[in-house]
Amino acid sequence: MAVEPLIHELSKPGRRAVRIPAPDVPETPLPQELLRDGLDWPEASEIDVIRHYTRLSQKNHAIDINTYPLGSCTMKYNPKINEAVARYPGFAGIHPLQDPATVQGALELMVELQEMLAEISGFAAVTLQPAAGAHGELTGVLIMRAYHRSRGDTGRTKILVPDSAHGTNPATAVMAGFEVVTIPSDARGNVDLEQIRVHAGPDTAGLMITNPNTLGLWDEHIAEVVRVVHEAGGLVYNDGANFNAILGIARPGDLGIDVMHYNLHKTFSTPHGGGGPGSGPVGVRADLAEFLPGPIVRRVDGDEPRYEWFQPARSVGRLHTFHGNFGMHVRAYCYIRMHGAAGLRLVSEDAVLNANYLLASLRDRFDVAYDRTCMHEFVLSGNRQKRNGVRTLDIAKRLLDFGLHPPTTYFPLIVPEAIMIEPTETESKESLDYLIAALRQIADEAEQTPEVVTGAPHRTEYKRLDEVAANRTLNLRWTRPVEPAPEAAAAD
Amino acid sequence: MAAPKDLRFTKTHEWLRRDGDVVTIGISDHAQNELGDITYVELPEPGDAVSRNEPFGVVESVKAASDVFAPVDGEVVERNESVVEAPDLVNRSPYEQAWLLKIRLNDPDQVDLLMDAPAYDVYAETAKH
Numbered sequence: 369m370a371v372e373p374l375i376h377e378l379s380k381p382g383r384r385a386v387r388i389p390a391p392d393v394p395e396t397p398l399p400q401e402l403l404r405d406g407l408d409w410p411e412a413s414e415i416d417v418i419r420h421y422t423r424l425s426q427k428n429h430a431i432d433i434n435t436y437p438l439g440s441c442t443m444k445y446n447p448k449i450n451e452a453v454a455r456y457p458g459f460a461g462i463h464p465l466q467d468p469a470t471v472q473g474a475l476e477l478m479v480e481l482q483e484m485l486a487e488i489s490g491f492a493a494v495t496l497q498p499a500a501g502a503h504g505e506l507t508g509v510l511i512m513r514a515y516h517r518s519r520g521d522t523g524r525t526k527i528l529v530p531d532s533a534h535g536t537n538p539a540t541a542v543m544a545g546f547e548v549v550t551i552p553s554d555a556r557g558n559v560d561l562e563q564i565r566v567h568a569g570p571d572t573a574g575l576m577i578t579n580p581n582t583l584g585l586w587d588e589h590i591a592e593v594v595r596v597v598h599e600a601g602g603l604v605y606n607d608g609a610n611f612n613a614i615l616g617i618a619r620p621g622d623l624g625i626d627v628m629h630y631n632l633h634k635t636f637s638t639p640h641g642g643g644g645p646g647s648g649p650v651g652v653r654a655d656l657a658e659f660l661p662g663p664i665v666r667r668v669d670g671d672e673p674r675y676e677w678f679q680p681a682r683s684v685g686r687l688h689t690f691h692g693n694f695g696m697h698v699r700a701y702c703y704i705r706m707h708g709a710a711g712l713r714l715v716s717e718d719a720v721l722n723a724n725y726l727l728a729s730l731r732d733r734f735d736v737a738y739d740r741t742c743m744h745e746f747v748l749s750g751n752r753q754k755r756n757g758v759r760t761l762d763i764a765k766r767l768l769d770f771g772l773h774p775p776t777t778y779f780p781l782i783v784p785e786a787i788m789i790e791p792t793e794t795e796s797k798e799s800l801d802y803l804i805a806a807l808r809q810i811a812d813e814a815e816q817t818p819e820v821v822t823g824a825p826h827r828t829e830y831k832r833l834d835e836v837a838a839n840r841t842l843n844l845r846w847t848r849p850v851e852p853a854p855e856a857a858a859a860d
Numbered sequence: 861m862a863a864p865k866d867l868r869f870t871k872t873h874e875w876l877r878r879d880g881d882v883v884t885i886g887i888s889d890h891a892q893n894e895l896g897d898i899t900y901v902e903l904p905e906p907g908d909a910v911s912r913n914e915p916f917g918v919v920e921s922v923k924a925a926s927d928v929f930a931p932v933d934g935e936v937v938e939r940n941e942s943v944v945e946a947p948d949l950v951n952r953s954p955y956e957q958a959w960l961l962k963i964r965l966n967d968p969d970q971v972d973l974l975m976d977a978p979a980y981d982v983y984a985e986t987a988k989h
Contacts, residue, residue, distance in 0.1 A: 761896070761923075778923045784894070835922040836948070839899035 370829065372423050375410045376846045385414035408848060427829060429773045435799050439745045439776040439788025440534070440582055442612055442634035444719075449706065450637060450699035459698050464690035468676055475675030478665045478691070481701045482649075485630055488704075488712065489611070490621025491651030495660045496697055497688040501609060502536040504629025504648030505576070509544040510684045511627055511652060511659045512574045512603045518659075518682060524573035524602065530559040532583055532780045537576045537607060546573055553782060557585045557738035564593055568600035574626075578607035580614070582780040583738055584723065584745035584790070594624040603627065611635045612792075613720055613744035616713025627652050636700035647696035661687040718793035719744040722800060726791055729804040733811040737783040745790035747783050753814040758821045760785040763810055765832060766824035770806040861889045862981055864955050868971055869980035872913075872929045875955065878971055885931060886959045887919060887950065890984040895921040898950040903939045903960055910934055910963060912970055917960065919950065932970040934963040 412420070429436065436443035454460065462471050482494040498504040509527070516524045527541040530551050538548040549567050554560045559577060568575075575597045579587045587593065594604050606620045606628040612635040620628050632647035633640035640646055652660060661684055663677035707715060720743050727746045731739065735749040750760035764774035764787075776788040791800055813820045825831060867875045873891035877884045892898065900920035910916040915927035916936075939961050943949045949958040965971070975983060 759896075781924065836897040836899060839897075839920075839922055840947070 374846055375420055378412050378416055379410035383411045383413050434771050435795055435803055436773040437775045437789045437791050439790040444792035445794035446637050446639050450702045453702045454695050454698040472675050475665045477701050479667050481697050484704050489651050490619030492654035493657035494649050494651045496649045497661045497692040498648040499688055499693055500646035501631045501648045504650045505540040507650045507687050508605050508627040509540050511656055514659045514684050526571050527573050528567055528575040531782055532581050557583045558587045558589055561589045564596050568597050572600050572602040574603040574605055576605045580610040580743040583747050584742040586743055613716055615716040632696050632700040637703045638696045638699040645693045647693045658682045659684055715793050722791040733808055748787040749783055750785035754785055756814050756818045758814040758818050760787055762821045766810050766821045768825040769827045863977035865977045868974035870931045874931050876931045881965050882962050884959045884962050889954045892950050892954045896923045897921055898947040901943050901947045904936050906936050908936045933966040936961050937964050938962040
């Protein structure tokens, strides 16, 4: 096994990539109190650095290499035109402290993105500040809190969260000072409507629901769920993680949802998964717009429209330095413009079709937790394979031998041995068939030669990693090895 | 492994062994098997109060982090330092060496509310499907 050394281990004292020319302007020394000695930075030539990082990239898996069916994460292809446009100097070379008069084009793009996101989802206003989905959740729940407080309604201390939710939902509610009430799922994988009726009351600040949910299922009672929570005086937050399944088909705002975040890095094809950064804008119904984080950019109509910043009247405050991850706004804008309304609907239709094709091709070989027509993803259970001693973890490792990234495993928590598959719309029928063939072969192996699966991966450069040791003895920081003392060296 | 006959169990897969006013608690063999390799155990300090059906600590595995719930109300009299030091004890010896806490009971009647071993075996078997 060839272990790639760390860049520090490749370091040779005095080796360097470039020699910076002598300055042709006066030097301004940094303040003495900001200077440190002994930083121990690596020293390497340019070709050493390039080779090191190229080798690392070759050990990696990416959507640009092969299928990446990581359920709930929506690892769709990120079109390269997004990258080209985001690198336009008018976008990449500007600074948020510039006079707004000099960046009107960038502000116009942000206003149009806000308007497009609002239209696609049926909301009145949008903030682009939040830097990721969970950050959007926090923004949304802070808005819900501010709304209740503005009405003097201070007794609403609880937030209802289904047991199928992403862990970030209850974590967000707690961060915002609420108590979480977990609502079980019913036998068809919906949130249990009767339990919503039992728990919604004068102490309910709201419900955080993911629809379609993490089982990849549309909640069959969503209208009634929203009505019950509203009647109790609560607000309904939609976790927009799965918005990519319903573009151009259903609008959360029309369903009565009050607040929602968008994951630009899922639905609108901006990079994520270590590449990032993410972006999690939040949309709200009209009477919540005054609570949005500020500043927000708006259009001032006239012969020549102008774009300017304003502070919403009762803003919850700033959630991000400057204006969010603007480079992601450019990419999402580009994606929406490239597709248009009809194209976005096709994105969702193909994502749902692909998932149902996979489900139909696998349901005879794997247990299906809630066997309904799915949306853009579905959850299998490895229970049947486990009886032969093959766990979901082993199935995931075996998929590596096929050059595939494994699906999400052991989530959602309500499905034992969960295998959560999301193909996205960008996979062709051929690549779906390859994934199906791989999973069916693994199901055969689990019955006939389980040791092939439990011993996987066999073909990767690194085999089964010791995850227990990695978890127990975290080692995240390089420290220079102690040089042996000269006497000890001589004694050898 | 069948559940030891002298233990009582919760629906959240904790076990309890009563010895007078003091009970010893841990997590079941089924629970450790579902969680996989345990990497971290977080427990309250002696003197802390625990409440029935409320989380008192965390057990983390390579797969997930899970709350562990108190089967009864009471006060922590001792915690198992060796399981904090070597969390894999939970995988190796869930019912003996990897006990988590000893708790002084507030209300002995609460023990009777828990499942006995045969009932738990049926419950754990059903939970798999």
